[in-house]
Amino acid sequence: MxxxxxxxxxxxxxxxxxxxxxxxxxxxxxxxxxxxxxxxxxxxxxxxxxxxxxxxxxxxxxxxxxxxxxxxxxxxxxxxxxxxxxxxxxxxxxxxxxxxxxxxxxxxxxxxxKESKITGNEKLVTLSPINFRDRSCEDADFEEKFTEKLTKELIRRYTIIYGSNFDGDVRFKVLKCKSVAIRVGGKKYRAHLMVFNAHGSKKLIEIGYKSGFGTMTDCGFGMVKKAKRI
CATH class of the missing domain: 3.30.70.1890 (Alpha-Beta Plaits)
Incomplete structure (x- = not known):
């Protein structure tokens, strides 16, 4: 909702x-x-x-x-x-x-x-930055680590929601990225404003779309919308 x-x-x-x-x-x-x-x-x-x-x-x-x-x-x-x-x-x-x-x-x-209909292949843009402290956008392995961390968190959320393990994954392709510093309760976090493609499990992508991508989403991180495709 x-x-x-x-x-x-x-x-x-x-x-x-x-x-x-x-x-x-x-x-x-x-x-x-x-x-x-x-x-x-x-x-x-x-x-x-x-x-x-x-x-x-x-x-x-x-x-x-x-x-x-x-x-x-x-x-x-x-x-x-x-x-x-x-x-x-x-x-x-x-x-x-x-x-x-x-x-x-x-x-x-x-x-x-109205919520957007989610498929297994989406282009998404952030409405609030994704919390990912381990890397900056310029790092050579950013996309690899980004995919690893976000997929792990989405699977964790699936387990919380449905009470069972999930055998699947999502692959992310970063199209645009800007690293920003966000202050939360006196502490600074590295986060990223992004446009990215998500391809793979429809269920996991839908969980990210509805509850946020990454961690600390209840503090205002990780909200996305579907990007317009030209």
Whole structure:
């Protein structure tokens, strides 16, 4: 299930580049508003979300972040669990506000959006960077290690969700890559904004599409969308 959360802020405010950790905290708070114990097991935390995006990219880059030239922003959330998504919606309807990146936002609209149909051969682009600390994009073995780490994590998630081992794999072809440093709770992580092809198990690719690729997806890493094919 995939959700779009629309936000309202005052023009001229500055959104800190490293806002995902605070957004993760607010998402957890919203989900737990209805049921404080809902995130107690690992399967329930297999979700992901995007960075906060500015409508029509109406912002100016400055030293401390993005200066808003519009009042309209949004982010996306995705989970394999309808229960988690329903709890997020109910929580934000009740709370009506969230604080992230130095801005107090009004939650102006929440809508369920259509998920893309996933096949065993997809071109994907990140909506939030993939956490992969061992390599930078320039390393000669980046693609090999990237495939190894992501496939291992997808199989781990399959086991958590379905309670059985999975005999299959996914191969990744990196088309574009930019390494970025993301601060999470005072600690910096190397992550990557990417366009890549995923080929192999439809089930594993679907798990990545719905719950995020890589680790720490519940902290705002690894959300993707299908790229337009030209």
């Amino acid at each position: 995939r959700i779009k959360v629309s936000l309202y802020a005052r023009r001229g405010e500055v959104l800190d580049y490293n806002h995902c950790y605070e957004l993760a905290r607010e998402i957890r708070r919203a989900i737990k508003t209805v049921d404080p114990e809902i995130l107690s097991d690992e399967a329930s935390r297999l979700y992901t979300f995007s960075r906060i995006m500015v409508k029509n990219r109406s912002f100016e880059l400055c030293r401390d972040g993005m200066k808003l030239l519009t009042s309209q922003l949004y982010f996306f959330f995705s989970s394999l669990s309808k229960n988690i998504c329903d709890s997020l919606i109910d929580g934000f309807v009740e709370l009506r506000r969230l604080n992230a990146g130095g801005i107090s936002f009004e939650v102006s609209k929440i809508e369920v959006i």
